[in-house]
Amino acid sequence: MSRSGVARTIDHDEFDPIGTLALVVLYFVVLTVMWLFTYFVEFLGHGPTVVGLLPLG
Amino acid sequence: MRIHTYEKLWLAGSFVLIVGFIVTVTYGSVGLGIDMIGEEADGVSPDEISSDERFSEPRVEQVGENEYEVYVVAMTFIFQPDPIEVPANSEVTFYVTSRDVIHGFEVPGTNINSMAIPGQVAELTVEFDEPGTYGVICNEYCGPQHHTMEGSLVVTPEWEFSQTELEVDAPESVAQGDEIDLTATVSNGLLETHESTVNVTIGSQTTEQSITVDGESSENVSVTVDSDELGPGEHDWTVSVDDQEESGTITVGNETDTTESVPASVGTETVSVTMNPADPTRASRGVGYP
Incomplete structure (x- = not known):
């Protein structure tokens, strides 16, 4: 596995780390789903919840 | 400074996430009224x-x-x-x-x-x-x-749901021929008027009485029974209203019994000791009992 001495220079926007992008998008999706689950299912789903003295509901 | 397109993408994504977190918490607080536990109330030592x-x-x-x-x-x-x-x-x-x-x-x-x-x-x-x-x-x-x-x-x-409390005033014993007066006090802890039924059972006699108790007040229910109808002996009574129940026993004695019981209760020391063999003071003096 010898490295070839040939180096290719590319333009700033030609660099295209699509795998990294996919990972970051996946990470964002996981974060969003986890947040929705934590807040709406685990927190709001486990009522009764402490409410303010002037509830609007 | 040049920022790569992908980098712009995830920078924007991060902002959207942060705004999303803030929006959900704000929705919970403003829309649903969710609050923190307060300590506005005055403390108490x-x-x-x-x-x-x-x-x-x-x-x-x-x-x-x-x-x-x-x-x-x-x-x-x-x-x-x-x-x-x-x-x-x-x-x-x-x-x-x-x-x-x-x-x-x-x-x-x-x-x-x-x-x-x-x-x-x-x-x-x-x-x-x-x-x-x-x-x-x-x-x-x-x-x-x-x-x-x-x-x-x-x-x-x-x-x-009710906040009914029941208190009953009944004699422990009456002489044969006297009337038994039983008074039940029903109090209502709610602010609204409460309607209920009071059931009173004395011996084998049962009466039912509907009552209306105003908010934060009480009403009395009186039941009078002639002891002749019950006959001598012990009679259980029960008063119930909502989920409350009180009970006790009334002894109906004949007149001679009642008169005798009076001196016994104010009897001399000798008499009371004789009547109460379980007196601990005597036991501690080492007096044995059969």
Whole structure:
């Protein structure tokens, strides 16, 4: 596995780390789903919840 | 500075996430009214709890239509009152304090969870929509019996909820031929008028009486029975209203018995000792009994 001495220079926007992008998008999706689950299912789903003295509901 | 397109993408994504978090929390707070546990209520020193008008008598109190206040005192290793009984479809404000060390006030499975700190009063308002039974546990280690410290919270259906208290005044014994006067005092702790039925059973006689008790007041129900109808002997009586029940025994004696019982109660020392062989003072003097 010898490295070839040939180096290719590319333009700033030609660099295209699509795998990294996919990972970051996946990470964002996981974060969003986890947040929705934590807040709406685990927190709001486990009522009764402490409410303010002037509830609007 | 040149920023790569992908980098712009995830920078924007991060901002959207942060804004999303803030929006959901704001929605919860403004839209649903979710709040933090407050300590706006005045504190109470543990040694003043017994004389504090809020906590001297831990209780559920109606303060408005569908609005209740519950004063909870936690101590090693119980909660007072226990059970806490509130109606469904109500808004309940708990005021929680501790008499000794730091305790927890948690209703497992719900978001009701507060510390009970001596000297401080935690204030939390909760809406109960559905009837149900919950437990209450202490979640702060408070001593060797911490694991046994539990209470219960019962949300009863609205139509079943009452704060009726019953007190009965009945004679213990009457002479044969006299009338038995039994008075039941039914008090209503709610703000609204409460209608109910009082059932009185004396011996084999049963009477039923409908009563209407105004909010925060009481009514008396009197029942008079001729002791001749019952005959001599002991007769059990029971008075019940809503979920309250009181019972006792009335002795109907003939007139001679009654007259005799009077001197016996004011008898001389010799007489009373003879009548009470289990007298501990005599036992300690080493007097043996057969």
